[in-house]
Amino acid sequence: MPPRPSTAAVGSRPRVWLVLGAALLTVVSLMAGWWLGQLRLGSRPVDRSRLELEKQAIRLRADVSRGQASEGQQQRLLQLLLALDDKAEATALLERMADQQPERWSLRLMLAELRRDQKDPSGAEREVRQLLNLKPDRIEALQLMALLQLEQGRGPEAEALLTKAYQQASREKAGAKSLAIGLLLADLQQRRGQIPAADNLYKQLTAAHPEDPRPLLGQAMLRQQQGKTREALELLERARRLKPNQPDTRLDDVAAAWGLEPLRRAKGAKTPQDAIKEPPGRRDP
Numbered sequence: 452m453p454p455r456p457s458t459a460a461v462g463s464r465p466r467v468w469l470v471l472g473a474a475l476l477t478v479v480s481l482m483a484g485w486w487l488g489q490l491r492l493g494s495r496p497v498d499r500s501r502l503e504l505e506k507q508a509i510r511l512r513a514d515v516s517r518g519q520a521s522e523g524q525q526q527r528l529l530q531l532l533l534a535l536d537d538k539a540e541a542t543a544l545l546e547r548m549a550d551q552q553p554e555r556w557s558l559r560l561m562l563a564e565l566r567r568d569q570k571d572p573s574g575a576e577r578e579v580r581q582l583l584n585l586k587p588d589r590i591e592a593l594q595l596m597a598l599l600q601l602e603q604g605r606g607p608e609a610e611a612l613l614t615k616a617y618q619q620a621s622r623e624k625a626g627a628k629s630l631a632i633g634l635l636l637a638d639l640q641q642r643r644g645q646i647p648a649a650d651n652l653y654k655q656l657t658a659a660h661p662e663d664p665r666p667l668l669g670q671a672m673l674r675q676q677q678g679k680t681r682e683a684l685e686l687l688e689r690a691r692r693l694k695p696n697q698p699d700t701r702l703d704d705v706a707a708a709w710g711l712e713p714l715r716r717a718k719g720a721k722t723p724q725d726a727i728k729e730p731p732g733r734r735d736p
Contacts, residue, residue: 504531515544522552538569549578556582560591572599588616590631597639606643613639630660634669641673649673664690664699671705 532541563578600609620629640649656666671686
């Protein structure tokens with residue numbers, strides 16, 4: 452892994468931190484373009500297709516303006532507006548949808564991401580704070596807020612936010628929640644260059660959740676960033692051995708991304724005796 456990027460570099464690669472967060476958390480599937488990525492209809496359509504999309508949008512706009520559009524129709528109009536790159540109208544529509552359906556917190560989160568996509572970090576923060584005011588430990592909102600603060604060079608604020616949430620979850624003995632927030636905090640510390648703190652937190656999480664491979668995966672990423680490839684590989688192997696009968700493709704993906712696949716295979720190669728002992732039908736993950 453390359454050295455820790457500067458704040459400007461972070462801004463130019465906004466999804467890097469989120470991809471790692473998704474790999475570590477698994478529960479996080481709604482960050483940094485995930486909603487927008489699902490809603491976009493692929494690449495910009497050719498002219499004929501664009502005309503058809505515009506016709507659909509005109510019809511749906513009329514239904515929305517008359518208050519006769521169903522939730523599904525509003526969602527479809529939102530898709531069309533994003534496909535047509537009409538982000539201003541998409542934002543207005545999504546804001547109205549979020550206000551009308553406050554129980555669907557994912558709409559507010561998507562609105563925050565859309566504002567961020569339009570270079571409106573203060574507006575994005577405003578939306579996320581509404582979510583955190585209602586539920587301070589919502590993982591997706593914490594992750595997006597920390598990202599927004601990090602992108603603006605406000606790393607200490609992001610760390611304070613996650614530290615407070617992590618300590619609260621730990622006091623409440625909310626195991627899964629404290630692990631998820633702890634992984635976010637350790638990753639943030641790593642990206643801010645606080646290597647000893649991140650390493651120590653990963654070890655704490657490993658000790659507190661010995662059957663979960665994610666803290667080991669995070670620590671392996673930290674070792675790779677330090678250039679300690681062999682140690683990173685050993686940590687990946689430890690993570691894999693936690694659930695030998697439940698292959699975790701994330702581990703292989705990380706190893707392959709680092710160019711570690713040949714090393715992994717060499718280290719995990721079986722002797723003929725091992726092959727004989729292996730249960731029928733079982734294969735390396």
